[in-house]
Each structure stands twice: as structure tokens, then as C-alpha cells.
Amino acid sequence: MYEDVILEDFSEELVGFVDFIGIDKFIDICDKFGGDSIYFPKKSSVLRCSRNRKIRAMYDGYNIKNIAKEFGITREQVKNIIKE
Numbered sequence: 001m002y003e004d005v006i007l008e009d010f011s012e013e014l015v016g017f018v019d020f021i022g023i024d025k026f027i028d029i030c031d032k033f034g035g036d037s038i039y040f041p042k043k044s045s046v047l048r049c050s051r052n053r054k055i056r057a058m059y060d061g062y063n064i065k066n067i068a069k070e071f072g073i074t075r076e077q078v079k080n081i082i083k084e
Contacts, residue, residue: 002027052081 001024010018010026018026055067059082068075 052084055081056084 005023005027007015007019007023014026021029051071055071055078058067058070059078064075064078064082068078071078
């Protein structure tokens with residue numbers, strides 16, 4: 001659709017992102033969000049809610065230690081998640 005646009009048309013800080021998602025998708029994003037500041041959270045932040053739902057679903061009242069080991073977090077973290 002935008003066959004005349006090339007990576008060299010983008011600023012240095014955008015080239016990696018544009019290359020990753022593609023020029024057409026990037027232009028679509030510009031069309032929808034152009035002028036806005038967009039923050040991209042870390043992957044771990046995005047996945048945290050899903051992880052916490054799994055932990056709550058797995059909890060049987062007695063398995064805090066096993067859950068902590070499976071998810072690589074402390075027992076205290078598991079207790080805090082269960083309390084939420």
C-alpha cells in the first residue's frame with residue numbers, strides 16, 4: 001500500500017520498531033495514534049495479571065510452597081497475590 005516508503009524515511013529511533021512491525025502497520029498506527037505519546041510496558045508487566053490469575057486458580061489452601069517454586073517467586077509474593 002505504501003510501496004514508496006522505505007526504512008530510511010524514518011528517524012533513527014524508529015527504524016528498529018518499523019522494521020519489526022512493518023511499514024504498512026506502522027503507518028496505520030500513525031494514522032490512529034499520531035501525535036500521542038505511547039508507553040510500551042515490559043513484557044513481565046503485561047503478563048503479570050495472567051500469571052496472578054493462574055496462581056489464584058491453582059491455590060488450594062495448602063500449596064503456597066509449590067506455587068512459589070513453579071512460578072519462581074517467593075511464598076510471600078504468592079500470599080500477596082492470593083489476598084488481592
